[in-house]
Each structure stands twice: as structure tokens, then as C-alpha cells.
Amino acid sequence: MHHIDTAFPAANPVEWTGALFDGLTPSAQPVRICVLSDGLQVWPTTGDMLWWPYEQFRQTQGFYAGQQIRLETIRPPTQTLTILDEGFLDAVQSIAGSRAQHIHRRVRRPWRVLFTTVAALVIIGLGLWLFRHGVPSLAKFMSQRVPVSWEERMGKTVADKTVLQNHACVESKRVAFIGHLLEKLTQALPPQPYVFRVWVVDSPVVNAFEAPVAILWSTRDSCN
Amino acid sequence: MDILTTEQNRVLRFHGSAQTLFGIWVVNVFLTLLTFGVYYFWAKVRIREYLLSQTSFEGDRFAYHGSGKELLIGWLKAMLCFGIPYVALTSGVVWIGADRWTVWAAGLLSWLILAIFPPLAGVWALRYRLSRMSWRGVRFAFRGHAAPYVKLVFKGTILTLLTLGLYYPFYATQKRAFLVSHTYFGTEHFTFDGRGKEFFQVCFKVIFLGIFVFGLGVFASGVWMIGRMWFIALLTLISLLALPWSYLQAEKQRFFWNYTAFRNGRCHSTVEFDSLLWLKLGNLLLLVCSLGLAWPWARVRNIQYTYQRHSLNGPLDLQGILQHSTEASATGDEVAGFFEVGVDLG
Numbered sequence: 309m310h311h312i313d314t315a316f317p318a319a320n321p322v323e324w325t326g327a328l329f330d331g332l333t334p335s336a337q338p339v340r341i342c343v344l345s346d347g348l349q350v351w352p353t354t355g356d357m358l359w360w361p362y363e364q365f366r367q368t369q370g371f372y373a374g375q376q377i378r379l380e381t382i383r384p385p386t387q388t389l390t391i392l393d394e395g396f397l398d399a400v401q402s403i404a405g406s407r408a409q410h411i412h413r414r415v416r417r418p419w420r421v422l423f424t425t426v427a428a429l430v431i432i433g434l435g436l437w438l439f440r441h442g443v444p445s446l447a448k449f450m451s452q453r454v455p456v457s458w459e460e461r462m463g464k465t466v467a468d469k470t471v472l473q474n475h476a477c478v479e480s481k482r483v484a485f486i487g488h489l490l491e492k493l494t495q496a497l498p499p500q501p502y503v504f505r506v507w508v509v510d511s512p513v514v515n516a517f518e519a520p521v522a523i524l525w526s527t528r529d530s531c532n
Numbered sequence: 533m534d535i536l537t538t539e540q541n542r543v544l545r546f547h548g549s550a551q552t553l554f555g556i557w558v559v560n561v562f563l564t565l566l567t568f569g570v571y572y573f574w575a576k577v578r579i580r581e582y583l584l585s586q587t588s589f590e591g592d593r594f595a596y597h598g599s600g601k602e603l604l605i606g607w608l609k610a611m612l613c614f615g616i617p618y619v620a621l622t623s624g625v626v627w628i629g630a631d632r633w634t635v636w637a638a639g640l641l642s643w644l645i646l647a648i649f650p651p652l653a654g655v656w657a658l659r660y661r662l663s664r665m666s667w668r669g670v671r672f673a674f675r676g677h678a679a680p681y682v683k684l685v686f687k688g689t690i691l692t693l694l695t696l697g698l699y700y701p702f703y704a705t706q707k708r709a710f711l712v713s714h715t716y717f718g719t720e721h722f723t724f725d726g727r728g729k730e731f732f733q734v735c736f737k738v739i740f741l742g743i744f745v746f747g748l749g750v751f752a753s754g755v756w757m758i759g760r761m762w763f764i765a766l767l768t769l770i771s772l773l774a775l776p777w778s779y780l781q782a783e784k785q786r787f788f789w790n791y792t793a794f795r796n797g798r799c800h801s802t803v804e805f806d807s808l809l810w811l812k813l814g815n816l817l818l819l820v821c822s823l824g825l826a827w828p829w830a831r832v833r834n835i836q837y838t839y840q841r842h843s844l845n846g847p848l849d850l851q852g853i854l855q856h857s858t859e860a861s862a863t864g865d866e867v868a869g870f871f872e873v874g875v876d877l878g
Contacts, residue, residue: 327592329669334718334850336592336668369585369595372552376585376593385855388669390593424555427562434565461629469632 324399326377326391328352331384341391343399346407348379350389360389362407370397371412456501463519467507477508542797542848544839546832547593548586553828556582573607574600583835589667590848597671598664606660618645651685652678662715670855675721676714684710701735702728708788717794718853726791734783742776749773778809789842797846811837 324343327336328350342349347361360381370377370391377396379389400408401415477483486506494504560575577600584596621642625635655678662672688703705728712724749772756765782805789801815830 331669332855334668334670334853368597369581369593372548372582374547374549374586375582378585378593378595386669388595421555424558428558431558431562431565458627462627465626465629465635 324391324393324396326389326396328358329388329390331381331386331388339389341389341396343396343403345404348389362404362411365389367411370394373417460503466519467505470507470509477510479508482508540845541800542590542844544842545588546586546835546839547588548582548832550829550832553579553582553832557828570604571600573603576600576603583831584665587835587839592668595666596664597666598660614645614649618642621645647686648682651682655681658711658715667717668850670718670853673716673856674711674714675716676710681710698732701731704728704784705731712792716856719856720795720853723793724788724791725793726787731784731787734787735780738776738780738783741779742773745772745775774809774813775805778812779805781805782808794844795847795849797844797848800843800845802841807837807841 324341326339326341328339329336337352337354339353340351342351347359347364350358350360352358360379364383365379365381368378368380369375373394377391377394379391381387394414397412397414400411401413404411486508490504490506556578560571560578563571564575577596577598580598581596584594587594621638625638630638655674655676659674659676662674665672684703684706688699688706691699692703705726708726709724712722715722749769752772753765753769756762756768782803785803785808786801789799792799811833815833818826818830818833
């Protein structure tokens with residue numbers, strides 16, 4: 309921002325007060341700000357006037373009610389101008405017009421409330437839809453695309469681990485009985501790519517469960 | 533100008549409202565859903581921006597300078613370097629049906645990642661977040677190196693385990709000292725002069741309170757269990773254990789803050805265990821009853837509670853402090869998110 313040594317306009321109707329930070333030290337300098345059509349005149353209490361053309365700074369705060377307005381220069385060292393009065397934004401819009409398009413317009417705030425309300429309603433609707441239809445459909449879509457070999461390999465790893473940790477029951481009479489039961493049950497099923505297998509594990513824990521590849525097994529006690 | 537002020541008890545003030553935060557949050561959720569999660573990073577930034585810009589100290593607001601793009605790039609890097617290898621080591625090897633030696637080796641490696649990366653991520657995230665925060669146009673920074681911090685965490689965790697928790701006060705104090713003394717405002721750093729021995733005395737009181745309350749809880753739960761009211765028994769035990777937990781949190785905050793200083797100004801905390809307990813219980817009730825929708829109100833309640841009970845006492849000497857720019861990537865912030873690491877100094 310360049311310095312221009314001119315006198316502050318005596319009776320300027322669009323004068324605002326704020327604080328200027330030089331971006332190098334934490335000292336705040338009280339300033340008076342004049343809104344003009346092509347930029348801001350920043351008048352520190354001591355020193356020369358600073359000229360802030362609209363295209364050389366951006367607004368980083370002051371988008372919500374009660375929030376301090378914060379303007380920062382684009383080029384380093386970043387100088388910062390803070391203004392508490394929100395009327396400043398209206399003044400910039402009315403005086404600078406299209407040159408200050410990057411400065412927040414307070415008149416748009418009611419639209420934001422409307423947008424928020426619509427967003428809330430859409431979230432509720434979308435949430436319900438996802439819960440009822442979206443997630444089940446996605447799960448179906450995904451599961452249809454997982455190769456059977458992947459499922460089989462994963463299930464086999466789980467089965468091997470469980471069988472290794474316990475002792476597999478290999479008593480021929482019991483295995484034959486389970487095999488017979490399995491055959492009866494699978495006969496009723498429609499054709500499918502999975503191969504069902506059963507392990508009977510010698511464990512005192514009564515349990516029966518399945519791995520993802522339809523490899524089933526149960527403990528000996530549960531068979532009893 | 534206002535470089536040296538002598539006014540006592542400077543506190544942070546929050547000027548925002550939960551309603552506005554709720555509005556921001558709703559729009560964030562909406563846009564995140566609409567963009568299949570991509571907006572999440574910008575959403576995070578909007579919340580941070582709002583909360584910091586509505587926080588003032590000595591009449592001047594804080595500012596947040598991070599961007600969603602930075603967080604997105606950080607997340608991509610974090611996923612590429614840590615997320616994918618971690619998932620591959622934990623689930624991938626099982627998925628491809630690797631032999632058990634490979635599964636064990638992968639498991640060991642994933643444990644190593646779990647042990648090393650959370651403290652690393654903590655340091656990186658703190659570095660990123662502080663580098664994007666400013667007050668009066670001067671940035672904060674964290675200039676500690678990751679390696680000594682990881683060493684400190686390893687040593688502290690092992691000794692805490694070996695001593696059945698007795699080393700914890702010393703470990704927590706060392707950790708705090710490391711984090712605070714490497715935190716800078718411009719060119720000036722904060723200091724921490726607390727000693728583990730003093731915090732040990734605080735914790736000792738908590739242990740006694742804990743044993744007493746636990747005994748009381750077991751007795752009360754036993755009464756409920758005789759009547760086969762298991763849920764109420766569990767609830768009674770948990771509620772009673774919240775007392776020593778809350779007491780420890782309050783004592784810890786007071787200890788940590790009262791030993792933190794910035795030049796001639798010393799931080800002061802007046803957090804008390806009963807008020808902290810009510811705050812946490814109130815927030816829990818709010819969140820449960822509203823199915824999480826009251827999150828902004830809970831957040832604002834937390835912020836206001838913290839700000840009202842912490843102050844900087846003594847002269848605020850800003851003379852000679854200069855801007856000191858440091859570069860920090862957002863990867864740490866996202867790695868911290870991935871490993872669920874908390875990085876707040878509070």
C-alpha cells in the first residue's frame with residue numbers, strides 16, 4: 309500500500325474507525341477509514357494516509373452478525389484492517405458497487421437463513437432415504453461385485469486360524485452326520501458359486517458361527 | 533502503542549452464538565453429503581474460522597488462516613503415507629490370505645505404526661494449527677521437533693506401565709513442558725515451570741478419592757445387582773467414577789495452566805471439579821437428548837466455560853515481539869485425525 313500525503317477530508321459522510329496491524333509487530337494502530345469508489349483511504353493517527361485499492365485486499369472475516377470485519381492485503385507483509393461496525397460493509401457496497409464484489413453483502417444474509425433451513429430439511433430427508441434405501445442398495449451393489457475367490461480366501465484364513473488354535477474334530481461318524489445335514493440343507497438352495505464346508509472344532513465353548521465364504525463350523529458340544 | 537499494558541486478569545472472550553454455529557454446521561453437513569465428503573475439509577476450516585474469529589483477547593480478535601485445500605492435500609498425503617500402509621498391514625494381509633508368518637509380521641509393523649505415528653501426528657498437527665492462528669496480525673507457532681517428543685512419549689508410556697501408573701504425573705508434566713515451551717507467539721515463546729513432584733501430590737489425592745469412590749460404587753452397584761437391576765448398577769458405578777475423573781481433570785488443568793507463563797504474565801486457571809462435572813454431564817445430556825444435534829451448543833458451552841476460568845495475570849509485555857513465519861504442512865493435522873489424536877494445549 310503506498311503512502312499519499314494528503315489532508316483528511318473534513319466532512320466525510322462515510323468515515324469509519326478501525327485498527328491497523330502492520331503484520332510485523334502486534335501493535336494496533338487506531339485508524340479512520342474513508343470509503344471511496346475505487347478503494348479505501350486509511351488514516352492512522354500518526355503518519356501518512358495509506359491507500360487500499362479494492363483489488364489489492366480481501367475480506368477474511370465479518371460474514372456473520374457480530375463478527376469483526378477483517379481486511380487483509382494480498383501482497384506480503386500482510387497488513388490487516390479490522391472494523392467492528394458492520395455498516396461499513398453496506399457503505400462499501402453502495403459506494404464501490406461492482407469493484408467490491410469480493411466484499412460480503414449483508415443484504416444476502418436472509419438468503420443464507422433460507423439456504424440453511426433448506427439444507428436442514430434436505431439432510432433429514434436424505435438421512436431417512438439413506439437409512440431405508442441408500443445403504444441397503446449400496447451394500448447389495450458392492451457385495452455383488454466382490455469376487456467369490458476373495459471371500460473364499462478370507463474365510464479360509466479365518467477358518468485355518470480357528471482350526472489351528474483348537475483341535476478339529478475328525479471323528480468319522482460325526483463328520484458324516486454333519487455332511488449329511490449340510491447336503492440336505494444346501495439341496496434346497498438355488499444354484500450359487502459358494503462351496504459350503506463344515507469344521508467341527510473340539511472346544512468346551514458352545515458356539516456356532518459362519519465365516520464370510522459360507523464356511524460353517526460349530527463346537528463339538530453344540531453338536532452334542 | 534499498547535505494547536505494554538499493566539491491567540490484571542486478562543481473559544479470552546467468546547462473542548459468537550451457538551445458533552450461528554448450528555447454521556454453519558448444518559450447511560457443512562449438507563455440502564459434505566452433496567460432495568460425497570470432499571467438502572469436509574472446507575467445513576472444518578469454516579468452523580475453526582468462526583470459533584477463532586469470535587474469540588477476543590484484549591479487545592482484538594484471533595484469526596484462522598488455514599484453507600480447505602491445504603487440509604485436503606494433507607489428507608491425501610496422510611492416506612498415501614500412513615492410511616493405506618496401515619490398512620494394508622491390518623486387513624490387507626488377511627484379505628489376500630497371506631500365511632500366518634506374514635500376518636504376524638504385518639501385525640507387528642501395524643503396531644509399530646500405531647505406536648510411532650500418534651505422537652508424531654500430535655506434533656505435526658499442533659505445528660500446523662498454531663501456524664495458521666494469529667492475533668493482532670502476528671502468527672503463533674510450534675517449533676518443537678518430532679523426534680524428542682516421540683522419545684519422550686515412548687519413555688513416559690513404558691515407565692508409566694512399569695510403575696503401574698505412578699510415573700504418569702512426571703510423564704504428563706514433561707509432555708506439557710515440551711509442548712508449551714516450544715509454542716511461540718511471533719518470536720517469543722511461552723514457558724512452563726511445573727514440576728512432576730508437585731503434580732504427583734495432586735494425583736496422590738485423586739488416587740485416594742478414586743479408591744474411596746470405587747468402594748462406594750461397588751457397594752451401591754452391589755445393592756442394585758441383588759435386585760438384578762444390572763443396568764442401574766452399571767450406571768451407578770460409572771456415575772460415581774466420574775467424580776474422581778472430573779476431579780483429576782480439574783486439578784490437571786489448574787496445575788498445567790498455573791505454571792504456564794508468557795514473559796511477565798502468568799496464566800491462571802480457576803477450573804473446579806464440581807463445575808467441570810456439571811458442564812460435562814450437561815453436555816452429555818444435551819447430546820443424548822438431541823441425538824447429537826445440540827453439538828454447537830455443547831461446543832459453545834465448553835468454550836465459554838474454558839474462557840471464563842482462564843486468565844493471564846500480570847503485565848502484558850509485547851515489546852520486541854516480531855512476526856516469525858514458519859511453514860507447516862496440513863499432513864500432520866490429518867494424520868492426527870486418522871489416529872484420533874488430540875492436539876489441544878488445553
